[in-house]
Amino acid sequence: MEWTGERMITQLRMGSGAAEHLHRYIFASSFCKGKTVLDIASGEGYGTDLLASASAKVYGVDIDNDAVIEASQKYKKQNIQFLHGSVTSIPLERECIDVIISFETIEHLYEHEEMMSEFKRVLKKDGILIISTPAKEFYNKDNKFHLKELTSQEFYNLLNNFFCQVYLYHQKHVDASLIYSVNDRINHPIQEFIGDFTQWNAVKENSYTYNLAVCTNRNDSIHHAGSSFFKSEDFTKSFYQFELDRLTKKITNTYESSSSYKVGKALLSPFMSIKKMLTKK
Numbered sequence: 001m002e003w004t005g006e007r008m009i010t011q012l013r014m015g016s017g018a019a020e021h022l023h024r025y026i027f028a029s030s031f032c033k034g035k036t037v038l039d040i041a042s043g044e045g046y047g048t049d050l051l052a053s054a055s056a057k058v059y060g061v062d063i064d065n066d067a068v069i070e071a072s073q074k075y076k077k078q079n080i081q082f083l084h085g086s087v088t089s090i091p092l093e094r095e096c097i098d099v100i101i102s103f104e105t106i107e108h109l110y111e112h113e114e115m116m117s118e119f120k121r122v123l124k125k126d127g128i129l130i131i132s133t134p135a136k137e138f139y140n141k142d143n144k145f146h147l148k149e150l151t152s153q154e155f156y157n158l159l160n161n162f163f164c165q166v167y168l169y170h171q172k173h174v175d176a177s178l179i180y181s182v183n184d185r186i187n188h189p190i191q192e193f194i195g196d197f198t199q200w201n202a203v204k205e206n207s208y209t210y211n212l213a214v215c216t217n218r219n220d221s222i223h224h225a226g227s228s229f230f231k232s233e234d235f236t237k238s239f240y241q242f243e244l245d246r247l248t249k250k251i252t253n254t255y256e257s258s259s260s261y262k263v264g265k266a267l268l269s270p271f272m273s274i275k276k277m278l279t280k281k
Contacts, residue, residue, distance in 0.1 A: 010115035024103050028130045035098035041105040045071025052077045061085045062192045087115045090120045102131040109147045116162045132212040155211045163215035170208035
């Protein structure tokens with residue numbers, strides 16, 4: 001798949017973004033043991049493949065048919081099936097899914113109510129939705145791929161209209177990706193500090209990048225995932241190297257396409273030919 005700057009591609013190991021994506025799937029996998037799972041907007045398919053290790057059956061559904069074809073060729077576990085479809089038209093029967101995974105998808109469309117209604121259609125009565133999206137009040141990025149971002153309150157209100165239980169988490173990237181329970185913070189708040197040997201300051205406590213929620217209409221309580229973090233040093237180093245290589249290639253291409261380089265190369269060409277002849281002798 002061509003990297004547009006938005007979709008996750010595993011070969012690039014895209015720094016903090018890779019750690020955040022992988023951490024979310026690790027978080028979700030504990031809800032999927034022995035379950036029938038839908039990974040909606042599955043893209044390259046790496047998340048679907050990860051979930052398959054814990055699940056009985058995983059469907060990866062994506063609106064990009066080329067992505068579906070590529071994922072089907074790359075990930076071949078027997079309990080995986082990739083399908084072409086959208087979040088508002090899922091190619092599955094009613095009430096056939098135990099757990100829906102929807103990471104960084106809802107902000108890419110305007111039809112939020114339709115998306116949630118379709119999720120409820122394929123989700124079993126006691127099923128679980130695990131969904132994440134950037135927190136509009138803290139995300140602070142001009143992302144051309146995002147059509148309708150949600151504040152934390154808007155996100156919670158939307159989910160609360162469709163599910164009687166909504167467990168909210170926040171995620172941010174520091175030197176590692178951190179997911180922490182909003183409920184846990186009431187009794188065990190996480191305080192972050194920044195500074196050096198001369199001074200330090202408390203970081204605004206409510207600052208985070210993503211909202212992550214576990215939702216269900218079950219009457220009984222569900223498995224509760226506590227706070228966790230995922231170390232990301234290797235991803236960051238790999239991404240820095242990728243960016244360095246990309247920048248070096250860009251500078252080289254720009255230089256080699258310049259008129260001064262072409263003129264200089266033409267002038268030196270006879271001398272380089274003589275040098276090759278002398279070297280061979």
